[in-house]
Amino acid sequence: GSQDAKAPAANKLMVGMVTDSGTIDDRSFNQGTWEGLVKAGKDFGFSPKYLRPAGTTQADYDKEITNLHDAGYTLIVTPGFKFENSIYTAQERYADTKFVLIDGVPHPGSDYSKIKVGKNTVSINFAEHEAGFLAGVAAALQIKHGDFGFIGGMEIPAVQRYNWGFQQGVKYANANLGTSISLKAENVIYQGTFNDVAAGQQIAAQMYDRGVTVIFAAAGGVGVGVINEAVSRTKAGKQVWVVGVDVDQYAQGYYDSAKTKSVILTSAMKYVDQASYDMVKSVKEGNFPGGQTLTFNAKNNGIGIPAKNPNLSDDVAAKVAEVFKKLQSGAIQVSDKGDGLIK
């Protein structure tokens, strides 16, 4: 039929993405990546395509990359560290195709000494720890005293960095900004999945019952459970908070019918959509930074907290903005390692 793809038109962009185990609606980096591509598609006049691998092994990923390549796609975007091996081989095999690897660096096997970013590949990393740090500072400043908690999904690098950054942020606020927030070991938990909503809710309930007032949830569907629990409690008159992750989750935490008030105190964000958009744009403009590893961090505004945080006072927002500046200038350094921190 007419709607089926024809051979690639000469100057038309053919942009595809392969999702990892999540879907393009995961409100996390799969969705972010996809939204960036869709936006780019609108701006530059092409319709992006996504494929969903059948499993989570390298072979599954490779297959979909091959499918996109064989179908004539010239820019392939893959979100997630699970693609590191696939891109490592694909970038050589399909030298005529450009690759963007988000949240990882191409290397063979489990061997990180052989990292190789091909001429046709851009590897993008985010400083999640800086985002977590900012969110931690903001939450601490707003709440001032009390207990915080962290609920992660699986113990993967990005989630860990959020956790470590968050802890450092709270510590920083306690040390420098006059807050007294505690983060007890028992309140730092990796639930173990990204989809067990019920567990998220139940664990959050336990923490809130123990007096925790703010939970940083970096856990996909598990986080949805956490937000639900916070909404329930807040509706019942016991205000508690959640710090969102990846994107601005404010709208997910509404607890009034007018949909203005939310339990989302703030969110630790990384601008994946921006990254994928930028990459398409660079191809369009002929300055694709092939061979480079880009880090999206405070310095280049690749991470942050939402521009508008209705639950943060102006005063807090101002202070956080200062901290952000210090991050940008390098006056504050956030470690991306867990040394000396909880879990």
Add this chain to the structure above:
Amino acid sequence: MKLRFKLEVKKEAVVLLLAILLGLIAGAVFMALTGSSPITGYEFLFKGGLMNLERIGNTLATATPLIFTGLSVAFAFRTGLFNIGAAGQMLIGGFCATAVGLTLNLPKPMLLTLMVLAATVSGALWATLPGYFKARFNVHEVVSTIMFNWIAYWVVYYAVPAYFKGAFETESRYIPNDASLRVDWMAKLFDGSYINLGIFLALAAVILIAFILNKTTLGYELKAVGFNRFAAEYAGINANRGIVLSMMIAGALAGLGGMTLYCGYATSIQIGILPSQGIDGIAVALLGANSPWGVFAAALFFGTLYSGKGFMNAMTNIPPEIADTIIATIIYFAATSVLIEKFVDKMKRRLKGANSSCG
């Protein structure tokens, strides 16, 4: 006698082919309904699975674990048991094979042999308990194998990072070349595909299971237990032993399937996911009419669909979810159309009955 055997096989094959054809027609209707051209859709679906050596190899590699889980489910079925636990058995088998592969340093043939042994034995052991519970305490195997799936899931979940942590918490280290079922000559033959020695293991398993079921006293006993436990007991066949044994064999098959998945198709074991081949195995077994060669054919068919799906997505406007739905539709219709023949007969008879009693 030989002739009759051949005829029977032929009839089975015809029914299977008809079933698949009907499934494909149903899938086509579905594609048309969602505004895509079935012809292009199928063109790319099958091209994606079969258009070059590499893709054929990948299709075979995709089918390999399915052959094992299909056999596992079918074998249990034949002995009256519903093994819904192939996924867990795969995980355990795959994990143990990986563990051996990552721990021992031996020449490839020896290492692979040991890994096969580890996968078989561990898969078998994992299924032994549900079998024993069934035989001794009458615990329904559907429930117990579901429970064992989740236990396997969490055991592997914590064991992998604890003992074999790779780059990340979520997967094991990559297995060395010597521990992989992949071999250079096959990769070369199939233009760099993932096809691996697993397919030969699968073929051997099909032959072995067909042989056990049809030609051996063991198969005779197990089938008897499956059909009528009381009669088997009466004849002096130890039914409890049969149930346990049958689960063990089913588990061994699934365990081996796990090895072909994690040490052949993949190069490491991932946590946090029950392999989908476990449930797919049920469909494979049923489409294959629970006969070993039927399973083999059905698994190849599934393999083609699964591995061609992405190419169809890439070349047409059919999104991945629709591709999944189409595959499920094909399975539904293929599986039920084995019976449509019967249904039509029934309708005919009803009509005829009505006519003749009128006249």
Add this chain to the structure above:
Amino acid sequence: MWLIFQQISPYAVAYTIPLLITALGGLYSERSGVVNIGLEGLMVVGSFAGAFTISILQPTLHSNALWFGLLAAILAGALFSLLHAFASISLNADQVISGTAINMIAGALTVFIARHLTGSGNIEIEGFTRFNVPFLDRIPVIGALFFTNTYATTWLVLAILAVSYFILYKTVFGLRLRACGEYPQAADSAGINVYRIRYIAVTISGAFAGLGGAIVLVTYSGEFNGTVFGLGFLALAALIFGQWKPLGILGATLFFGFASTIANVSQATPIFASIPDVVLKTFPYVITLFVLVLFSKTSQAPRASGQPFEHGKR
């Protein structure tokens, strides 16, 4: 310890209820002689239909939209289950096949339709608010366990359970249904239309599973995303565990509810900190097996369950 138990109780009950209603649906189906392993998929369908309806109606109807969502879920589940009914009753197909197919179709198809209709395969809605039952919540012990922080759907499902008990054991329909599951030939020769009864039963199972999926949505999950995390299979287990009896199922699902909640929260509970995670996570499954070993000796499975029926064949 007691405090923890009291604290988790509302969550355990919330987790129990969708399992209960789905297993109850399975009960109708199996009691009529049709095994339904498609419960998982039917729950997903219900979850989708509910989420979609609610997302459309919520802006105008607010929390009333939730009830329409539940209704839509019931209808969708019932409709979808006809696929299973047709294959397993009219075509005499192996009942496991069509159930498996439903599970495969449901996840993919609903996400596709959701994306097509709403632009996202993930539909968020605002669920029910929890409330304390007036007066009853002050009863010592029980009040704290069962009458605080409850959802409206909990009471709905318990009412359905009571009605189902009555239907199964006291009405003409229930008698015939059970006869079809035990010995369809006997029902047939008594002039009962076995096919019709089985169709109705499977449709009920679809309706209830759909409702179960929607209850997950309007209580603790708040979003549709194409899966119900294996609850359908767990409901199937509860059905067997509960020995195909309404009250048995209630017990079995409550057991699952509490066991899994304890397992979940124990991760976040200091007194359990010394226990290895793997033990905590596998605890509900191990304990289930243990209980099954103790109580399975006499199975009450409907005798004709899983067997295709053909009129006139003996």
Add this chain to the structure above:
Amino acid sequence: MEYVVEMRGIRKEFVGIVANDDITLNVRQGEIHALLGENGAGKSTLMSILFGLYQPDKGVIRVRDREVQISNPNVANDLGIGMVHQHFQLVHNFTITENIVLGQEPNRFGVVNTVNAAKRIRELSERYGLNVDPDAKIEDVSVGMQQRVEILKMLYRDAEVLIFDEPTAVLTPQEITELMKIMKGLVAEGKSIILITHKLKEIKAVADRCTVIRRGKYIGTVDVAATSEKQMAEMMVGRQVSFKVAKEDRAPGDVLLKVDNLTVINNRKVEALKNFSLEVRAGEIVGLAGVDGNGQTELVEAITGLRKVEKGHIWLNGADITHRSIKERINAGLAHVPEDRQKRGLVLDYTVEDNLVLEVYDREPFSKGGLLNREAIRDYSRRIMENFDVRAAQGSITKARSLSGGNQQKAIVGREINLAPRVLIAVQPTRGLDVGSIEYIHKRLVEQRDAGYAVFLISLELDEILNLSDRIAIISHGELIGSVNAAETDENEIGLMMAGIRKEEKA
């Protein structure tokens, strides 16, 4: 109206077989009409057509002079036709009331009202002397009671024409007498009965007329009073049949089976067998007489190894087998024709040939080194099928399920005798068989004895026991009441002993 039911020119074809071919059956109002034919002759099929379970391919059915089409059992029901099937159509975990009302439940707004129904059932039960407790569960009552429930089911539906398909095959002699009385009572009330049975004695006892069919074809209808059993048997089989088993005297040899002080517990954890002792010698047939449910089943299960022994010993050919496995007992020369051929005797989904090697598949030549030898199995099975006249549509590869009950039974008996067992335990070996087959199986049992082996016969049919046995042991309430020489006893004496009255007491 001459006939209540007329079936004319009925034809019914199944795949590969014409079950009914131009059959005529006319039943008069108020008569007991017997339907006689060999196994597989097409009796059940004909009745299923009358009851609306099958549609005839050809032919006319008239009920009370009106031509009717009985498209389903409901129609039959409305026409006042009821049927007691060979296999009872009862739901095991329902009460008797529930079973009876099923399909026609008295109700208010859909809620079953069992109270009224139970009352009516009680009334009916009293009126026809059926003695049924409406609140008992089917699984808790005897087979005889189940049969009476089936009868009540018909009466409850106001059936005027009652079809009984081999009602006596599963009953004890007492229950049979009881049933005969009930049937007479029913026709006295103006009902009509069609009775299928293989027992000519029963036909003689109750029936007015008898229609005979052979291999699906109508042979004729006779007046029972004016026709001898022998004549009817000949019509049915198409040749002469002898009823008396020819048996020469023989001196018994060594004890081959010895049961010593055996105590066994049944499923309800009650002692079903108490200190039971018995011997069976080489070259003799010992019959065990007793009312059903007095420990026969448990005794057989204990001997064959299907049930655990609490106390006492079992000796086979001089060896203690009390704790041996079933397989070991079979290998030591024990064979067993089981009571329930479909539950224990056959794997219905196996082919006939696979069933015929059920106990020997693991011996040479049927298998070697764990591999089956199809060729040998087929030869062996074909021989048995030929010898025992097992008729199957596709020969030895027919599924056992599609064999008629009679042929299923012949296959089992053939299989067991072919084991050349030292001790053959035959439980109800001729249940449900036509006279031709009975004659044949009896002959084979006697041959077994004559060859110097022991045969232990358990039967509920006194005739069979008296006819075949050399010695008769009587069991009651799990205890041995006594044992007598067959030549020196009669039905009366044994009947009394079956009721638990010992010989000495009587004297």
